[in-house]
């Protein structure tokens with residue numbers, strides 16, 4: 212398969228390896244506290260019908276089910292990846308259903324949702340603008356969509372030359388293979404405004420990577436997964452990749468790498484539409 216035909220899951224990222232399982236857990240550990248605080252601040256409450264798109268390890272979906280299940284709320288967690296689906300359904304929970312679903316190609320669920328959340332999914336899909344259209348159309352009146360995306364961070368200004376080289380190689384190889392766009396979220400929340408949404412908002416966050424924290428683990432494992440392709444495409448030297456790996460496992464090392472940008476908007480209610 213040519214590089215520009217690859218998709219997430221085509222042996223680039225995703226799949227059933229132990230490295231991928233640990234990577235998904237590390238992503239969740241790094242980002243769940245911020246995601247939970249954001250969703251709470253947007254009014255998440257019992258009774259909501261939610262869709263967690265590209266659920267990965269399933270920790271957000273499980274937590275959401277806990278928040279909404281009273282008053283008849285429910286959560287649909289979807290993913291394309293067998294290993295992710297197995298993780299998300301490992302601890303069955305009232306109100307939570309887990310299904311295989313490709314958000315690019317499969318028909319939308321029949322339900323209309325009070326909340327649709329996707330974290331670190333759309334930036335990896337070439338069809339992201341169409342997917343955003345589809346997700347917005349699956350909102351109930353007054354429903355909220357929240358999209359979180361990896362974005363450029365402080366890589367270029369890192370004082371650690373090997374990390375700079377390795378992480379910029381990582382960004383370039385994701386773009387050259389599956390089409391990841393780390394600039395896309397710079398357009399938040401304007402892309403929600405363009406789709407007629409209201410109550411818009413966006414926030415950026417850069418967490419510390421180092422001290423062997425979950426962020427350091429996540430980026431070390433992502434470099435490990437993409438190392439052969441980074442080398443094949445000449446985007447970093449093996450020496451820089453080795454040195455970056457050592458830094459990321461050093462308890463005394465700290466830096467900032469990618470950022471994470473969240474954007475959100477609300478579909479107009481029925482009265483606003485007709486009035």
Ligand SMILES: C[S@@+](CC[C@H](N)C(=O)[O-])C[C@H]1O[C@@H](n2cnc3c(N)ncnc32)[C@H](O)[C@@H]1O
Pocket residue numbers: 219220225235238239242264265266267268289290291292295312313314315329330331332335336
């Ligand atoms: C970087 S992981 C993020 C996982 C999780 N959302 C999180 O933030 O912890 C991206 C997830 O999106 C899933 N994914 C990729 N392409 C998808 C698609 N077309 N439809 C549904 N899920 C997809 C992957 O299988 C993977 O579980």
